[in-house]
Amino acid sequence: FLKSEKIRERMDAYDELKEEYNNCQRCPKLCKSRAQVVFGSGNKHAKILFIGEAPGANEDKQGIPFCGASGQVLNQLLESVGLSREDIFITNTILCRPEKNRNPEKEEIENCLGRLDKILEIMQPKVIVTIGNFATERIIKKKGITSIHGKVFPYKHAVVIPVIHPANFLYQGRNPQLFEQMKKDFEGIAEQVNKKTLIEL
Ligand code: URA
Numbered sequence: 001f002l003k004s005e006k007i008r009e010r011m012d013a014y015d016e017l018k019e020e021y022n023n024c025q026r027c028p029k030l031c032k033s034r035a036q037v038v039f040g041s042g043n044k045h046a047k048i049l050f051i052g053e054a055p056g057a058n059e060d061k062q063g064i065p066f067c068g069a070s071g072q073v074l075n076q077l078l079e080s081v082g083l084s085r086e087d088i089f090i091t092n093t094i095l096c097r098p099e100k101n102r103n104p105e106k107e108e109i110e111n112c113l114g115r116l117d118k119i120l121e122i123m124q125p126k127v128i129v130t131i132g133n134f135a136t137e138r139i140i141k142k143k144g145i146t147s148i149h150g151k152v153f154p155y156k157h158a159v160v161i162p163v164i165h166p167a168n169f170l171y172q173g174r175n176p177q178l179f180e181q182m183k184k185d186f187e188g189i190a191e192q193v194n195k196k197t198l199i200e201l
Contacts, residue, residue, distance in 0.1 A: 007045070010122055011044065013118075013122045014044055017119070017122065018039050018040075021037055021039060021115055022037055023037070024096075026112075027096065027107070027111050029098070029099070029105075029108075030094070030097075030098060030108060031096070033096070033097055034055075034096035035060045035061060035097070036060065037095045038055040038059050038063055038064065038096070038097070039095060040065060040091035041064045041085075041089070041090060042085050042086065042088050042089040043087060043088065044123070046087060046123075046125070047123075047124070047125050047126040047127065047196060048083075048087060048088040048089070048125060048126070048128075048129070048193055049088070049089050049090075049119070049123060049125035049129070050066075050074075050088050050090040050091075051090075051091055051092065051093060051116070051128065051129070051130050051135040051138075051139065052065060052070075052090065052092040052093065053092060053093050053104065053132050053134045053135060053165065053167075054092050054093060054094045054095075054096070054097060054098055054104050054134075055092060055095070055096065056068050056070070056101055057101075058071075059097065060096075060097035065090045065091060065092055066166075069166075069170055070166040070167050071166075073166035073170065074131075074166050077166070077186045078186070080186060081186045081187055081189065082190065083186075083189075083190065087193075088129075089123060091116070091119060092135075093116070093134045093135045093138050094109060094112045095115065104134060109134065109138060113138070116138070124157070125158055126158050126159070126193075126196040127158060127161065127189065127192045128158050128159070128160045128161070129160075129161050129163055129189055130160060130161070130162045130163070131162075131163055132165030132167070132168070133165075136148070136162040139155065139160055140162070148162050149162050149163050149181075149185055150162075150163065150181075150184060152188065152192060161185065161188060161192065163182065163185045163186070163189075164178070164181070164182055166182075169182060
């Protein structure tokens with residue numbers, strides 16, 4: 001079985017999944033509040049998967065996860081450890097922007113669960129970074145990001161590292177101490193990444 005065939009199969013599966021969710025109608029409220037489905041962005045071959053919470057206003061407009069203020073903080077954190085958005089793939093716990101950025105509802109998270117599982121299956125990431133409580137709870141069934149951020153959890157053939165959501169940092173008036181803490185967690189991510197293969201073709 002040729003490797004290139006495997007890649008093609010994987011990318012076909014990705015395209016099919018994206019197509020399937022492009023006009024998703026599972027969540028009535030989200031169908032009304034969203035401008036578009038924000039499926040994901042970055043390197044589809046990356047072995048590092050970041051999972052956020054939900055698209056915000058900018059993301060909803062541009063169709064790209066983490067392209068607003070939180071995204072800028074995320075980019076800085078990645079840069080601080082020599083990573084870029086091209087080294088990772090990034091998606092969210094739910095693909096559609098909730099009205100006024102309210103929290104995703106349980107049912108909405110469940111409706112988007114099969115999609116996230118399929119992304120994991122297709123991409124086979126080695127390092128999974130869950131950003132904030134919603135993604136963390138969804139993946140490793142643990143609550144309390146303030147106490148577990150930066151820790152490394154085994155997950156199938158991968159590891160999961162929960163991190164504090166950049167939005168928290170913004171709410172706290174860009175507290176420099178918090179930023180240092182967040183940078184430390186990203187050093188931990190880079191350490192895990194260096195142990196694994198970044199891109200597997
Ligand atoms: N916050 C998130 O959780 N996801 C985004 O895509 C943007 C902001």
